[in-house]
Amino acid sequence: MDKINMAWIQGKWHGNVATTQQIYLEQARSLQGQKVDLLVLPEFFHTPYFPITEDPKNFDYAISKEDSIVEAWQQIAQELNCVVVFPFFEKRARGVYQNSAFVFERDGSVAGLYRKTHIPDDPCFYEKYYFMPGDTGFKPIKTSAGTLGILICWDQWFPEAARILALQGAELLIYPTAIAWDANEPEALYPRQLKSWQTSMQGHAIANGVFVLAVNRVGSEDNLDFWGHSFVSEPDGHIASETDHKFYGVAQHSINFSEIENQRQAWPFMRDRRVCQYEMLLKQWGTP
Amino acid sequence: MDKINMAWIQGKWHGNVATTQQIYLEQARSLQGQKVDLLVLPEFFHTPYFPITEDPKNFDYAISKEDSIVEAWQQIAQELNCVVVFPFFEKRARGVYQNSAFVFERDGSVAGLYRKTHIPDDPCFYEKYYFMPGDTGFKPIKTSAGTLGILICWDQWFPEAARILALQGAELLIYPTAIAWDANEPEALYPRQLKSWQTSMQGHAIANGVFVLAVNRVGSEDNLDFWGHSFVSEPDGHIASETDHKFYGVAQHSINFSEIENQRQAWPFMRDRRVCQYEMLLKQWGTP
Numbered sequence: 129m130d131k132i133n134m135a136w137i138q139g140k141w142h143g144n145v146a147t148t149q150q151i152y153l154e155q156a157r158s159l160q161g162q163k164v165d166l167l168v169l170p171e172f173f174h175t176p177y178f179p180i181t182e183d184p185k186n187f188d189y190a191i192s193k194e195d196s197i198v199e200a201w202q203q204i205a206q207e208l209n210c211v212v213v214f215p216f217f218e219k220r221a222r223g224v225y226q227n228s229a230f231v232f233e234r235d236g237s238v239a240g241l242y243r244k245t246h247i248p249d250d251p252c253f254y255e256k257y258y259f260m261p262g263d264t265g266f267k268p269i270k271t272s273a274g275t276l277g278i279l280i281c282w283d284q285w286f287p288e289a290a291r292i293l294a295l296q297g298a299e300l301l302i303y304p305t306a307i308a309w310d311a312n313e314p315e316a317l318y319p320r321q322l323k324s325w326q327t328s329m330q331g332h333a334i335a336n337g338v339f340v341l342a343v344n345r346v347g348s349e350d351n352l353d354f355w356g357h358s359f360v361s362e363p364d365g366h367i368a369s370e371t372d373h374k375f376y377g378v379a380q381h382s383i384n385f386s387e388i389e390n391q392r393q394a395w396p397f398m399r400d401r402r403v404c405q406y407e408m409l410l411k412q413w414g415t416p
Numbered sequence: 417m418d419k420i421n422m423a424w425i426q427g428k429w430h431g432n433v434a435t436t437q438q439i440y441l442e443q444a445r446s447l448q449g450q451k452v453d454l455l456v457l458p459e460f461f462h463t464p465y466f467p468i469t470e471d472p473k474n475f476d477y478a479i480s481k482e483d484s485i486v487e488a489w490q491q492i493a494q495e496l497n498c499v500v501v502f503p504f505f506e507k508r509a510r511g512v513y514q515n516s517a518f519v520f521e522r523d524g525s526v527a528g529l530y531r532k533t534h535i536p537d538d539p540c541f542y543e544k545y546y547f548m549p550g551d552t553g554f555k556p557i558k559t560s561a562g563t564l565g566i567l568i569c570w571d572q573w574f575p576e577a578a579r580i581l582a583l584q585g586a587e588l589l590i591y592p593t594a595i596a597w598d599a600n601e602p603e604a605l606y607p608r609q610l611k612s613w614q615t616s617m618q619g620h621a622i623a624n625g626v627f628v629l630a631v632n633r634v635g636s637e638d639n640l641d642f643w644g645h646s647f648v649s650e651p652d653g654h655i656a657s658e659t660d661h662k663f664y665g666v667a668q669h670s671i672n673f674s675e676i677e678n679q680r681q682a683w684p685f686m687r688d689r690r691v692c693q694y695e696m697l698l699k700q701w702g703t704p
């Protein structure tokens with residue numbers, strides 16, 4: 129399949145898990161009959177952005193892989209006959225938590241699972257307290273809506289992750305995200321932060337000749353204002369679709385994977401990698 | 417030294433080597449008394465963009481490391497009391513040619529030599545015919561104008577090169593470049609190509625929290641129209657200075673390396689690399 133119709137929900141937290149889940153499910157069902165091939169949700173959409181503080185009570189938001197919240201989205205995949213990217217706060221074992229995303233096939237079955245590799249920690253984003261760094265590695269997930277490279281939020285700043293997925297055949301990099309402006313920071317920085325964030329992922333599209341879809345939340349939670357601006361980048365970095373800071377709801381955009389071939393023929397970066405010169409990439413830092 | 421004043425020459429080919437060299441030298445000398453710390457020239461500025469065809473006669477443009485063209489720029493370094501990045505078509509041994517760049521210290525001595533690692537080859541850019549791929553690897557060059565990560569043109573598309581230099585302490589990535597619009601391609605592509613090119617390098621600045629300076633040539637040679645648009649990117653990807661397609665001549669911009677520390681404190685990507693997950697980066701391709 130070369131052409132797919134993607135949808136994403138640029139949604140927000142509605143004060144409790146049941147209501148939030150309910151509203152997201154309704155938003156998904158509004159796509160009924162619209163021949164969507166792929167539906168992507170923002171980073172742990174069914175909870176608040178709890179890493180804004182370090183509080184052990186927040187571990188209660190974690191769910192197992194068999195939770196009814198998960199099942200409901202497997203059912204959505206079936207109802208819409210589309211692949212679903214479902215990010216969630218995973219309780220993996222007693223006291224072991226991850227920031228994860230399932231990919232469901234159109235029949236609701238599990239096509240793959242990714243666990244966030246790069247975990248941030250800065251004021252109001254205390255994720256290192258909550259999440260064990262992912263151990264899935266970077267493995268593209270083959271689906272009926274393309275070969276998907278799933279990454280989560282902070283992963284978006286690391287060219288290594290994008291490259292490794294592309295080297296194994298990923299056609300579309302998908303970044304469920306929760307990124308916000310912090311009222312404690314000067315407002316003058318906001319447009320530059322947003323621009324850096326998009327540019328970083330546009331750069332991954334260009335370097336690898338792949339599509340990118342980033343799906344961010346919106347709404348305010350304490351001093352954080354989630355900036356939305358979900359977007360689709362073509363393989364040359366061109367932003368083909370974007371839902372701005374004020375947008376709340378469901379968006380769609382179609383892409384054609386055959387563009388990847390055209391782009392890589394024009395600019396064959398993959399051909400010219402010099403892996404014999406890249407050993408330093410496996411070091412944490414390059415000086416003694 | 418935290419603050420440096422950089423200059424670059426967005427120059428062109430003037431029909432023969434002697435005239436071209438003469439004009440570039442005059443442009444450099446126009447900086448006399450202006451307290452420039454660093455001067456960067458475009459990719460093999462003293463020759464035409466000869467890889468537009470494959471013709472053995474073009475090997476005559478190659479010069480040895482001891483050529484008088486080289487010496488003249490060592491003298492410029494002394495005259496201006498500034499570090500000079502000098503790209504040249506290097507005759508390394510009998511029948512062995514490279515696409516190289518010297519860095520000269522303020523006293524004219526050689527601070528370092530880089531040989532282009534990633535060699536392009538596409539219609540009108542037949543560089544694989546002319547150049548052995550560089551074997552210097554990616555080593556930052558310590559100078560009195562900062563720790564410089566020298567890369568050349570096609571290298572600008574490879575996040576690996578930028579990362580390896582940053583891991584070893586590079587503060588400023590410098591890309592002497594010869595990139596052009598090709599009259600054989602649809603003009604509608606031109607702005608997107610330019611945008612991809614800048615975005616790719618802005619991405620390297622962001623991922624690594626370093627400054628970037630790209631210096632491109634201008635002017636038309638056969639069907640190629642070198643697009644200029646030399647630019648400086650700050651560590652958050654913001655373009656702080658740019659000399660557009662119509663600009664021909666010498667430009668200057670000051671940067672402050674202390675911004676690197678601020679940027680990396682705000683967005684500590686370096687802290688969070690997961691090298692245990694990066695082994696695939698050393699493979700040429702990731703599928704059998």
